[in-house]
Amino acid sequence: TDEWRLSCINKEFSVCPSYPPVVIVPKSIDDEALRKVAMFRHGSRFPVLSYYHKKNGMVMMRSSQPLTGTNGRRCKEDEKLINATLRPGKRGYIIDTRSLNVAQQARAKGGGFEQEAHYPQWRRIHKCIERFNILQESLIKLVEACNDQSHNMDRWLSKLEASNWLTHIKEILTAACLAAQCIDREGASVLVHGTEGTDSTLQVTSLAQIILDPRCRTIRGFESLVVREWLQAGHPFQQRCAQSAYSNSKQKWEAPVFLLFLDCVWQILRQFPCSFEFNEQFLIMLFEHAYASQFGTFLGNNENERFKLKLPQKTMSLWSWVNRAEELSKFQNPLFEANSLVIWPSVAPQSLQLWEGVFLRWNRPSKFLDEAHEEMINIIKYNKELQAKVNALRRQLAELETDDRMQENL
Template identity: 65%
Template sequence: MEFADLIKTPKVDEVLLQRPLEPKVVGTLCLTGHHLIFSSRQDNSEELWLLHRNVDVLEKRFIGTVGTLTLKCKDLRIIHFDIQGMEECLNVAASVEVLSTLNTSLMYPFFHRPMFEAIKEDWQLYNPSEEIKRLSSLGWRLSDINKDYSLCPTYPAVIMVPDTIEDDVLQKSAAFRQLGRFPVLSYCHHNGVALLRCGQPLIGTVMRRCKEDERLVNAALGTSGKRGYILDTRSPQVAQQAKTRGGGFEPDAHYPQWRRIHRSIERPQGLQESFMKLLEACNDTSAGVDRWLSRLDACNWLGHIKDVLTTACVAAQCLDREGTVVLVHGNEGTDSTLQVTALAQLILQPEGRGLRGFLTLLEREWLQAGHPFQERCARSAYSTKTRQQAPSFLLFLDCCHQLLLQFPCSFEFSEELLICLFEHSYASQFGTFLGSNEQERKQLKLQHKTVSLWSWINQPTVQPQYLNPLYEPNSHVIWPSVAPQSLHFWEGAFLRWCRSAEESERARDETRRLANKHSQLQARVWALREQLAELERNDPGP
């Protein structure tokens, strides 16, 4: 199949482009295999490139012979094109609808050839072979039992497990856990206690038992003799109902060394509905302050942030203050579980707050851990097809934004990086977020056929725009507040197309200017201290 066969009308003149807060522009609209390109007639001063993959919903409206195409995008933009002639308008609409839903192998990342030299090492920022050098003395080992992905299709080929557990025990435990996601190491704190993640146990209504799974879970406790915590991201009622579908939770009688804690986090479908209501409120330009606040409260997006951050803080407190092992799971262990384990590490681990450390965290806790990006990000908030779609990763990024607001000097990266990750997770010229697990990415040969987003971010000319000018390394644990007054609506992500870009850019420039001035003054203070110390050393005294 050729892309040209899918494009009924490749070029249309006299098209009117309309966007919020931007002047209307007349120009030429062109369609390529992967992009919709608009160029103005006024000395080409306006040019818009839009990935077809970025189109979430396309709506058509006709008044006489003039058709209006409204493109609602996955990055939350809304763009209007007024096209003369019904046939041309329908042809453009039909072409975009087909090109925006091409299968994976025909997506733009497989055709994109960047103007910079991509580094293959950026495809694997997290190397478990390097990590085990530090953890082998703490009772952990690498297992390649999943090297062909037959044991657990959503796990990576190499996983970290207790060194006292044989591979045959892992096989039995995988058969006992949802999707074969048996307990594996997520993070080991500086005090030696571990954070693990897995899928729910398949006990069902018959209270099925697996002694190998019990042995694996207890092995994570080591020889400390302390009890561990099982942090279930479902309410007790939801966890109980899961038994009727073959799932459930660990019975106290079979896991006596563990205490179960329930912290309810919204499931993917409910989260998607909340996201859709949030965008409806953001696009309601006629709403007054009271109505806007009422709609924001009704969608409960900030409530979901509070739930996730609270659960992550509970996990972090158990690890850091009580020195106890924590095992996190919900149903499948691919959404709320990853939100909690990743945020707990940001709270506890200073390295994760650096730019490279944060990207490494995403590599380990989201990409290698099997979050189904291909399903969750197939559609955004404007589509009504919500069966598998959910903004789980976006909610995590919003939680990171809350941490950044509360600890503005403790993160090396800025809000711009979080927005960049949000956009590329839904539509990108890079292959990083394609596929839903390591197995699928290897089958697609992404490392050889596409370029990693990390390679682009780490370019010397690009990286500065994602750095935080206020950053000062903080080696301590950060404890965020989850009080309602401490959580803020993320305007930079949800309203950036509804407010002036110039105003935001001026604010960023002023922040950078003040940060540079602060650095200069700080350098001057250190120079004066050195001069004073030198004078004191040379002064013989009375």
């Protein structure tokens, strides 16, 4: 649109090491102002465009926390940049993925949050999503519960509850639904950030797009989303997906952030089985390759590292393999019917389930599921054949009726 521009300010990764070389920013903000904003944001992650909602022109931005500190430091350029995303007379929402208490504590370490006095057109909402170290503990507990061989129902349920995994799913989906609601129903623009802006922020922005944008529910669209909102946006895959939950040694930066995102997508897919072009296997495949892959797509922590390691030249892209016709067919959802509407997933506890395909994959026989899937494909194929016959017969009938009328007129 006329209100946005591509900025090459990060061409040499000199302004923000975890951002891609090119970012989308408001047209009214020049690169010099962006440099000042970068100095005011944690890790230099200044607000950039994440999503543009065509329906009403509202946008979703993402960034890291502002470095306000205990003295309430401010940055006029930052205020101008954020306000540049608002339409005249419109308000915006800042969704902070930390609790108010955690955000206030961050000020003591030089971080903080946007002060209402300096951002009067914005309303700040805190939607707490736990930090990555807590998420890793949750995964370890969940895997332990899933591997429990005691066959004791109370023990299983208490362990599942103690892991808090489904609670994290609920928190993330709730924040994403809120962001989508602000954009689509409130007609307001949104800025999402936590502390670094590389974990919970990306979960929220990417899930909100799946809710809002039907293109993200296609295979190519979802691939593009992962590239844009995870790989290019600087999610540290190398640190977060180093060893998974089965490792005996604890890695400091390890966390199932991307797995939680995929789990949330699976929850939505389960609730809207006809709205996604891809199936569960597609999500499982991405989970597997994020942790261990023969492709270079998920290596490194950001585009800067991947560039320095010359991964595009030295490795193959996962997408080049996935998008081959013979592979793609494995990941296509036979129930898919393009749905241009916004989809609103339920976040009620009763609506959320444990993702058996990942966590109980070794406990359940896949033979019957595979047979059921094959049968479903055959039924859908047969249905299409019958539909084609019906359409052909209707055409024949219409032609015969036309011939009859012509003969009557003679």
